[in-house]
Amino acid sequence: MHADHSGRKEAREEGETARTLLSKSRQESAYAGGEPILEVRDLVKHYPLTQGILIKKQVGAVKAVDGVTFDLGAGETLGVVGESGCGKSTVARLLVQLEKPTAGAIRYKGEDITKLSGRALKAVRRNIQMVFQDPYTSLNPRMTVGDIIGEPYEIHPEVAPKGSRRRKVQELLDVVGLNPEYINRYPHQFSGGQRQRIGIARGLALNPEIIVADEPVSALDVSVQAQVVNLLDRLQAEFNLSYVFIAHDLSIVRHISDRVGVMYLGRFIEIGTDAEIYDHPTHPYTQALLSAVPVPDPAAREFRERIILHGDVPSPANPPSGCRFRTRCWKAQERCELEVPLLAVPAAFLEVDTPARHPSACHFAEEKRVVPPEGTLDSVPGEGGQEEAAARAADAAEEAPERPGPADRDEGPPPPSGSSRAV
């Protein structure tokens, strides 16, 4: 994020226009192969499995992430989807340097940040921030909202010198749609959606360029999910943020993403623009995932073919040889057992001008449309208009604190329900 917080209000108005432009450009993808802001190459994270109490002996490893490669463009949103345990959160922790990878590179503006330490690492960390999944446990209940949002300034005082911190935090509260007067309240006085807004404000505190959002709306009620997704969308346009948006809800991922990467057992198995992945998937696993997405329109539901996957996801401590999906794949042949399929444009599509021409790690990649035509999948209300107004009303009703807490007594009642803020 390049804009200073003091310019955020003006930026917000401009953001309205930028947002419209962004959603238009999204059909073509905001990142059309330009200079990436982040390049992830062959990223590996293995957790050792040990035996013994006094003398620990390594007997294997959980291959949580096992060769992940992707680019993230400036201003782009890359959605990452996959079943539970496929390694999404591990990728997120590696990107924000909460953990060191076993191997591989994460290049931020060309520099491999996995090799950095000390001051250089601290400087880079500022630019890549994380928003966590669970707004109930990720906020310290003993700290006020002001202290939570302002905490990053203790580590990076250069961003906000002591005298200006309160004002900065209040601006951040305003930016995420919360009342700046709530600065002295505690997390328990807010509902789930509001807490997630607090988490987002904290993520924005250091003016980052990249936000890694790990299941940021999974723990929220559906109407509130739409609010938070739309907020993230607006903030991206305002501050030119790049997002890695991790989720298992494919409808939400489609709504917010320019490109989507599908993960299975520690690897990306297909990656492309949202239209390529949702309307022209070529990997059997992507097709199976998409076929399980709920379709609200009964007419469209008839169009959809359900693909039932048999068996459980194999253990990441002992993944299958060759193609990791082969044990559940209806197309599997001997080659799949022997040869690891590369994440590349399949030979069959190399010479053809088709949306199926995108990287897919399958020896027998084949286009199969499993999702009904455009519009019938999206369950997230769009921005503006009646849908957002309805969501805001639901949000306001859901988010009113159940009972006043100590800060309510200190500061008087919250603003009337007609307040324009989503409180």
Ligand SMILES: Nc1ncnc2c1ncn2[C@@H]1O[C@H](COP(=O)(O)OP(=O)(O)OP(=O)(O)O)[C@@H](O)[C@H]1O
């Ligand atoms: N610190 C750790 N030590 C050992 N194994 C771990 C550790 N962290 C994650 N794992 C394992 O790595 C694999 C990938 O976990 P990860 O949390 O990244 O998956 P995920 O796709 O984010 O799943 P979920 O959606 O359920 O959070 C899992 O098998 C998990 O048990």
